[in-house]
Amino acid sequence: MNSLSTRERSKLRRQRIGLAFQSPELLPELSVADNVAITLLFDGWKREKALAVAQESLRRVGLTEHGDKAVDEISRGEAQRVAIARALVHPATQLLIADEPTANLDAQSARDITALLVSQVESRGHACLIATHDMSVAAACHRIIDLRAPAA
């Protein structure tokens, strides 16, 4: 990584690594589909193609009907699903990094989002790195590293 230029690192990050945060961090000026397609558009994809791929990504997270909605028309749990759809929209994505993706959600939504994350990365064959305080989320992962524990 250190040998890459800034531009190459940016490109690598956008195409290979998906990011999901504690807060969905959607852009309020864009529709749900535009939010998902944004990285593709900035990668130079044709709009029609980018939106088609975004719709497919939304379908995978169960939000097929929500593409044309504004971001304040969907619930918080749905917004977090959109964030995951956005993180996984690029066909070249290999790694999903999620920082406390369920911290702001109620218990049921947290369970749904965790299941979604796991199913998505498993079905696509991606790696996923989740930072969480929620042991039920951690329990769904293949490997757990407790940062409080002393190094072995």
Next chain:
Amino acid sequence: MITLRVASFFALSVDRRQRWRQASLILGGFAAGLAVLAAVGLMHAGKIASDHSAARSPAVALSSTDDVRLLMSARAITIEGFGQVPVHWLQPVAGHDNDPLSIPPGLTRLPGPGEAVLSPGLLRAGISAGDLGLRTSQAGNRADGSIGDAGLISRSEGFVYARPPTNRSLGEGGALIPLVGYTPSQASVPVELNPDVLLFPAAALGALWMLLIPAGYLLFGCARASSPVRERRANLLWRLGVSTGRIRRLVAVESALLVAAGVTAALVVWLTVGSHATSFPLNSSELLPGAFRPPVWCSLLAGLAVILLAAIVSASARVVPRPTRVSGRRFTSLHLLPLILALIAMAISPLISGDLGLAVLFGGLLLSLLALPAVIPMLASALAHRMSGRSRPTTWLAGKRLALRAGNVSRPAVVTAALVFMAGSAFALFDGLLTAPGEFIPDGPRSVWSVNWRDSKVDDVAAIRAQAPDEVIVGAVSGEATNGLDGIPTSLGSVSFPSCEALRAFMDDAELACDGSGNLFGYQTQVGPAASDTYEVLVGAPRGTDEMDVVQLFEGLPAVNPSQLMGPTNLMDPGALWVRTGWAAAAGLLVVATVREIGDRTITSLQSQSRMLRAGLTTREARATDLIASLTPIAISIPVGYVCAVLFALRGYGRGLTGFNLSALSVVCLLVGSSAALLIVAIHAWQQRSDDQVI
């Protein structure tokens, strides 16, 4: 009480993120407060000048039953730096020499025969009664014998009272005005020609245009200064169940407390220093002592108004999140209506004669300035929707961002439009007042004046010629003007020169015909003696000769009245200097407002860029998107301000008020507008000077 306590807690927060809002409100309150106090001071100075002007305007005897105390001939001399200086020739009617009503304000008595009393402004410029062909009088009630403050509208103006010499009078008939004296009347002789201070109507207009509206722009921006802390706390209170109205009151009191600190400082500066000013930067005028100092209660009221306005504006902003969808403010073509009305008013103003036409022109100007906050966001929103369809992702996203927040994102552009408009219109007015009066006098190889006087005698022309140096040629005018069948004068009479050489030297033209077929300025040329009833001459002098030098040739003649026909002139309106001072004040306020608005934009940009980075954009893309969104309204604001300024200049030119030098006007507007754009780019660059980061 609880509202005040919580508001104080908000206002005095030590959270660093609250400092921008605190600084904005305190410094904005100070600057806007000082501007509003200066506006009140300017209007007070205008009121004093108007009152003094009215007091020295003599009352005319309208009927035969009126007691005529004085005869007056109102003349003027153009003096460099003063424009046209009024010279009032007074001749008391027998028995009224020492009548108190015969004595103008600022004088202890009438000047003696052949004497003149000058204003202190003329004396200070090194001009004496001798320079006007008269003797110095000590009739003024100042220690140096010049006109006292009661008879002045400013300490720097040019003004003269003169009296015919012993063996002369003001004659009879013509423009001789019988006066009741210096007493309030409905029929008085207006004195002012080119006053060097603003009379009340001009002062009120100037205060509104150059101080109050720019101060309003600054204060409105400050009152809505962004603060994440305030927003978070307001949000928290709302979630805890505090009503929106109560939160608005809290915000209003918080703003009022902070602005009050700035306004209090402004009041201290104003009462101790500012209100005592009699002279101002970029302006040679000197006000009468105390003219700029309104009553203290006026100043306190003005300060209170600033605080209240800031509180109202703060409370009218969105204080809690809307429960409805984020659709952005809707802009319709109705938002254009005020500007369209303003432009129509300016456009039709030449069709309306007199002061009403002038009021319509300036009404259009003021309405344009007030309409900009509605127009620029509306146009930016319309352009943003077009940008949203572009394939280039930065332009597309910038368009989306701008479409959602056209009101907020356009705020620096609104101030920029005002700045461009203000610069263009002030430049046109300055140009017009400074140079336009002289545009009606054609340039030529020599300077030529038509000079007349009253109570002419047979030897007057010979005496004038005897005093004239060799290079100054005097032609004697005689005869009456004759009109053609269409009523247009075919000849103004004839002008006689002592010799053909003198005639040719007059215009420095060796080809001029000496056979009586020539024509000079509408006068038929002749070679021969002057007529015995001559009371008017043409004076030809080398280019650059001063009008005062010409007047000195007429020493001993009453009511000398020079009128320049050709050559370079000193004619200007000293009011132009007030436009320059006012523009400097307005520009200062608007530049501060622009920088402050850009500061606000920077804070919101940082928040939105962070969100764009998290969405997957690179730093470069996020910056470019933000810069395009910020500069698009600026790109709209410059032509809008420019069009308003050009229309004002064009229509003002039709009234002889403004200059219309389109190239210079365009350069001024472009410079001001591009400076604002560069400022935004520079602040963006400074804000984001850190290296590209990759999240």
